[in-house]
Amino acid sequence: MPRGSRGDHLRGIGALVSGEGTNLQALLDARLPVVAVASNKPGVRALERAGTAGVPTAVFELASFEHRRERDEAMADWLAGQGVELVVCAGYMHLLDPAFLGRFPGRVVNVHPAPLPDFPGAHPLEDLLTAGAKEAAATVHVVDEGVDTGPVLASEPVPVLPEDTVDSLRERVHAAEHRLLPRVVRELCER
Numbered sequence: 212m213p214r215g216s217r218g219d220h221l222r223g224i225g226a227l228v229s230g231e232g233t234n235l236q237a238l239l240d241a242r243l244p245v246v247a248v249a250s251n252k253p254g255v256r257a258l259e260r261a262g263t264a265g266v267p268t269a270v271f272e273l274a275s276f277e278h279r280r281e282r283d284e285a286m287a288d289w290l291a292g293q294g295v296e297l298v299v300c301a302g303y304m305h306l307l308d309p310a311f312l313g314r315f316p317g318r319v320v321n322v323h324p325a326p327l328p329d330f331p332g333a334h335p336l337e338d339l340l341t342a343g344a345k346e347a348a349a350t351v352h353v354v355d356e357g358v359d360t361g362p363v364l365a366s367e368p369v370p371v372l373p374e375d376t377v378d379s380l381r382e383r384v385h386a387a388e389h390r391l392l393p394r395v396v397r398e399l400c401e402r
Contacts, residue, residue: 225295227303232257234301234322234392239264241393247293249286251305283311309356319354322392324384331359336377345371349387351395367391
């Protein structure tokens, strides 16, 4: 992971969110330098969490732009203007345009609720249970142009119990995400 543009530690974290914001809250609780939060959905709980913490927020709905690339360029411009050097997808449920990734090369990370590369995509816990896997995981990886195909930075295994449902497994995986994501992000900021 490259250092900040000045050759020193990364100074600002931007979080991308789409929902409740529990991973964002884990970053905030860890007192990491979250300086901006962007969402593709208005009115989500994650934006409230950011507002409560005094972190600037912005919404970039796809419907407000002609193309995804335009939306992602506007979002990248806003994040850069807020001093963001590391972008954390914390429950962000949209693919990012290559133009966005080009603005933050190698500095966009995502937390995913399953082992990679085995269970990528939007419904990995369902896929994992259907496949009869014995282990789930919280996984933090670098975002590239594919779907959950970037290099894995860290993973915390979560055993699948015989009585697990998607909801019960999701609860335990989220707890692992809340431990893992702040640790990995802190390590990236301290490089």
